[in-house]
Amino acid sequence: MNRSRLNWSLLIGALLVSIFAVAAVISLFWTPYDVTGMNISARLKVPGDGYFLGTDHFGRDLLSMIMAGAQTSIAVAVIAVGIGMGLGVPLGLAAAGSRGWLDEVIMRGNDLAFAFPALVIAILITAVFGASAVNAIIAIGIFNIPVFARLTRGAALSLWSREFILAARVAGKGAARISVEHILPNIANLLIVQGTIQFSLGILAEAGLSYVGLGAQPPTPSWGRMLADSQTLVGLAPHLALVPGLAIILTVLGLNLLGDGLRDLLDPKLRMVRR
């Protein structure tokens, strides 16, 4: 019974994620209409009427904007997760490999980073360095570092007491080499699963920052900004809010399902771990 349900998560998740990933890739060289092209005579068209998802108040095609927006969302989230993994995983490995004062310093720093409300600091960073997609990426990325550091340390610590690590130590390998050659491959699954979850949080965060005007700036298309633009028109043309909103929800839902499915596929033991 369990098996069949897990595959559903993976299947639906992978399907939803690939739809948006493919849309983003296609938008690199083709969109149904020009993303920034305005056509006042065709403004506020409802979905269907010659425009699959309708048009906004400038007559821009929503489908084209959603496709190009997927590109922004995915790029921001991928780089943010990359920053988190790139810095968090080595920190976690170092903490677990060294114990002692280095471990203490890294973990206290981690606790502190968790204490900062991510959104507030993201706002602070964009306020200081200016609103742009790059700064949004940095702001979101910083908050992925402690997540990966803590996860890596916890998983690595439990591996350090295993026999095969002892064998590697007896063979004369140093802590750094053991971390890279033996610990890392064994926690890769865990990192991939957490990666998809952080990816979905990154998409939500990007949308939130863009919505308040601190993320991607015009003319870069962004789902969050589409929502902000639609706010005053929501009573007149609800599809302006529904379309980007559903794009966000389906992508995040897809990533979460994919994460659940992957976790069960890669490591059934972990099923209960996720909070």
Added chain:
Amino acid sequence: MISYLTKRLASLFASLLVASIVIFTVIEVIPGDPAAYMLGMNARADTIAALRSELGLDGGVLERYLAWVGGMLVGDFGTSYTYRTPVADMIADRLWISLPLALYALCLTIVIAIPTGVFAASRRGQAGDYGIVGATQIGVAIPNFWFAMILILIFAIQLRWFSAGGFPGWEKGFWLSVKALTLPAIALALPQAAILTRVMRSSLIEVLGEDFMRTARAKGLTSWQTILHHGLRNALIPVLTIIGLQFAFLLAGGIIIEQVFALPGLGRLVFQSISQRDLIVVESVVMLLVFAVIMTNFLVDLAYAVVDPRLRVAR
């Protein structure tokens, strides 16, 4: 207990100290001189210098940091560059909206999530459980500001039950103000309720597998009695932690929701201050929010130690 308390207090102060240094440093690296910015392009150098000293911008970095922290300790958050009023007063005004909003949303979160989570756990593997788990999957995927817009569309624009935004002020009547905060609180609470439902469900499922639950059933309690008297109490510990974290999140997350509903809370204050380069206000609000988060975590830890003596020795 005493040694545990001392240790926790020491780490509380260390966290606050480092947090204040980080925030001060970030604000410090911002290019530009607030005094020059306030006085405009044609200001004379000596006027700018006079204003600088009036704002307390003279002196070394350490001196200014100590003045800032020292001031906050006695409730003096400095003077707004733009409005020339005490920052503490501005924050206090806004807090009267942001804090009730966060508490309102937290109450909604708890009221929705705990019964739902308990119900799902008690129906584990059945249709009701699958339905709830599926709903929470969608709940965590919904951006709260989008949900807020949809609430406005349905309940303010279509049904006209609520106003689409704004805040009348507490002096205009308690219930009127509560009503104005209702849609924002729902928008904030829904995704959080989805998270808390999951935590409640998995925590209770774990407890339901314990031996003492079987014993309770064996001594003749009904299944609901076992769940409520023995299961829930034990399952609430992880739930409490998440509630603590969520309160902090709701306080900070309110910033975006306040934008959607045009509520004059801390969020509006922050965005306004950013656009006016009124950095002392930004600095103080951020410090206040970080303080609230660190303090909440501290209190949750203490509550733990009181509830569960085993945790006093840990760490």
